[in-house]
Amino acid sequence: MEANLFQLVLIVLYGFFINFEKNSTMFGTYQPVTAGFITGLILGDVTTGLFIGGTLQLLSLGISNFGGASIPDYQTASVVATFITITTGQAASVGISIGIPVALLMVQLDVIRNTIGIWMVNKAEEGAKKGNYSMITKMQMFGVFLTAATTGIPVALAVIFGPSLINTILAHTSEWLTNGLTVAGGLLPAVGIGLLLRYLPTKEYFSYLLIGFVLAVYLKMPLLGVALIGAAVALIIYKKNSKEVNANVNTVGGMDEDE
Secondary structure, X not given: XXXXXXXXXXXXXXXXXHHHHHOOOOOOOOOHHHHHHHHHHHHOOHHHHHHHHHHHHHHHXXXXXXXXXXXXXXXXXXXXXXXXXXXXXXXHHHHHHHHHHHHHHHHHHHHHHHHHHHXXXXXXXXXXXXXXXXXXXXXHHHHHHHHHHHHHHHHHXXXXXXXXXXXXXXXXXXXXXXXXXXXXHHHHHHXXXXXXXXXXXXXXXXXXXXXXXHHHHOOOOOHHHHHHHHHHHHXXXXXXXXXXXXXXXXXXXXXXXXX
């Protein structure tokens, strides 16, 4: 499909907003699955957006920028991949394969942003020492713009050059490579789930994992139904653990009073 000017402007604005929101308000619109949903909603194909965003969300689980480390930017990749996939009419699995290198490329841009940030901090400190407090304000505002531009500019470039560039590349791409990308895109959700299971207490709750597998595979229950059952089980376990903790606290408190 061909996006109109209003849709293109909305996606570019969202591209500038996504990194600002990630580093400030943190309402959750910067998550890959949300980014894919919003981009798909703007372009009129929510299903593709959720598929790409959800898959990239799985790949991002367990990854965090501790200590200011730069990590793959799957939220920006979700926007770019969803936009290119929908506007070029490609399969969602191909879009996922496009999103991964975009996420890795964004690591380099984040490093550049942090490097510029060091210079900005030094300029603000120099201004503070000289009593030029307006310099602090200027560096602060420039930092906000730089943060937004780190994701906004790549998204804008993808919007301007992405569809025509991708169509040209696909037109000259061998069928074996396209099929390979499709297969790789189909395997990535399994890789993401595997990564997630490594960080969860799978051995302790393996029985619940089997129940979810039976519900989804053998009983053909929709994923939303499985998720709701999982949420109910999690709530039951949480309440049970809370009662045990409260009981232990009361027992210890009673012993202290007797002493």
